[in-house]
Amino acid sequence: MPQQFLAQGEQLQVPAIDFAAVLPILIVFGAASIGVLLEAFLPKHQRWSSQIALSLTGIVGAGIALAAYISDAPEGGITTFMAQGATTGAIAVDTPALFLWGTLLALGLASLLMIGDRSLEPGGAFISQAGLQSGGLQTREQANVTGMQTEIFPLTLFALGGMMTFVAANDLLTMFIALEVLSLPLYLMAGLARRRRLLSQEAAVKYFLLGAFASAFFLYGVALLYGYAGSVKLAEIAAATAGSSASDTLLYAGIGLVVVGLLFKGSVGPFHTWTPDVYQGAPTPVTGFMAACTKVAAFGGMLRVLTVAFEPASWEWEVPLWLIAVISMAIGAIFGLTQRDLKRMIAYSSIAHAGFLVVGAMTLTEDGLSSTLFYLLAYGFTTIAVFGVISLVRDANGEATDLSSWAGLAKRSPLVAGVFTFLLLALAGIPLTSGFIGKFAVFSAALADGNAALVVIALVASAVAAFFYLRVVVLMYFSEPAAEGPAVTVPGAFTTAAITLGTAATLVLGIVPAFALNWASAGGFVP
């Protein structure tokens, strides 16, 4: 029998690959792989500088490749990695994908600058040897050793590449593997903080365990959807929804499980429990990366899945998602009020923002898509700058994230307090910031789609959430500084660049948002 098979002499047709379209992803993964080699062959003292140079070159190079492709991208987008005789390929390169790639690369650049910073803390925010047991004498010595685990740079690039693949994946299998590629480095990076090792390791374990559960849910959903449609390709699932003889139970259970996996990654609503602990325990640059880029990737993937694969079944999932959006906004706004730790507070704020994003993601109109994309861009930049500022205020034990130590900060450092106030106003959605434009676009799209009740709830939640942002502002400006309060560290070039990038983007997108909105609405998903 095997001889028979060989005798057929059948040639496999290599799938058609448009290398120009996927070049940004390939560059990011290539740079990550070279980074691993550098780690293996360079002496320790050369690693940091060469890793920084390589990673920045990789991201900027990917950005240039992306810009070159966009300048003459085919109208309406393409799918590539298309097998002989198939109708769609594994990777879709369309306007939303290109927009999200641009967003991810810009946010990844800012995060990388923060991750590479060594001015705030001698040696950087990461431990130099993660293998040591925490709590021991060696670990305490490690806190003073200058030098960091430079594997963090290739890991960041792998995560970034995974995110870029995730938002462009056109079948659920590619999407699942991309999900793992983006998650695994993050699980590890959360546990590499130089200070407060136990908190950091707890965050990593928690993120890993809950993330593994979410991946299992996603995979189970993929299996059920395969049972329903006989394919994991998004387009074929949509086609099967129109007319498949299989039971709809498989479809609904599959949609439910897949969406739960995605909601977990986006830290939405009742699937948020990991968020505060992980945001607090992870090193602040990683928290910034996670908060901005993971959210972009998760919602980018969710937009594609809901629009391309599940749109014909939208009647079935609209009500549950409606409820989830409300729950997420309520949890974020109410629990955010009670937080005493700034990083936890921003974590709950991100849960509330995830609720707003679900409002946009479930609005399957052109405006819904473009406004959600814009919201992701705006929120990402603001969040990275927020975590950049948080990393500046330090005392002898590292970052002083307790709310009380921020009292009267404006008297110590008016500039930092001013920037932070502006960023908090952007998170609250006050006009002249990108947050306002984002919320306005998302809510008006939802209103136009006939979701008035949800928009009213979202407005109430925004108002409640604005209270806890303003509380920090009041604390900074109208309280007396504590006698032994924290000092505001003068950041080095890298963190300054990251905060400046985030703040400038928040301002520019708030005043002249038209260019980004136009780009976001230039086209929809390729079917």
Next chain:
Amino acid sequence: MTSFSQAAVVLAQQGGEDVVGTGEAIAFWVLGPLALAGGLGMIFVRNAVHSALWLVVSMLSFGVLYIVQSAPFLGFTQIIVYTGAVMMLFLFVLMMAGRDSADSMVEVLRGQRLLAALFGIGFATLLVGALARSLVNVQAQVPPDPYDPARGGGAGGLGRLVFTDFLFAFELTAALLIVAALAGIVLAYRDRREGPKRSQRDLVEARFRGEYKRRSPQPGPGVFATGNSVATPALLPDGSIAPESLSELIESTNTARLIAEQDRVLGSQAEHDDSRALLAGEDEQGSEQEGERK
């Protein structure tokens, strides 16, 4: 081989009818309960190694079930990769972590176990019920021919898919593997080198260069003393206690006894002239004997 493909042809001709043969039914009813028992055993057994072995039972049953369902490649992969490689790695890790380490059975959150059981059983019931309902009217597919990639079976069909439809996903797993290896290295690697090791000669030279507090070795305990306990301090030629010979640890733990012993060594308590009586008073005798017994 031939009979296998003949059977496939026969099954293919039957098409959409009920195609579960007697052999397949017997295999299912033998292996299904075994797989279920393996799963339950894995959950309910306390010992981690036994738990892993129960999982092996479950996985082997699945492997055989796959083969019965004319997916021999999947079945053997299941047995070789999961049961053979992954589970053995699992067992290695368990052995390294200590096979006696059992989970703590203390409930940290009150009522958590009850709620977890409730929701878990609820979810399972929902899922099993829904699947059972939805899979009643399944149209039987033509079984894939393991030797004909064109008809989607076996390793050939899988290979074709890997290099056509899922080429990108396949290559993406390379990134996944690199990340996993890198993460393992980061978490497990410890740099134990603390510079080159110094020889005895280097140490002597360093002592005389003044890198250490004293050039000679530390005074040993009990010099010129009647006892040789570490707790007995060394005496200098003039009869005073050498301060370096006092152990910090002992100093901090048993001060009362040490002082008594020092007094005795210095001869300030002449009434205890028995050299073996290391006791300051009658009331401490009991504790001293206890100490000796230890």
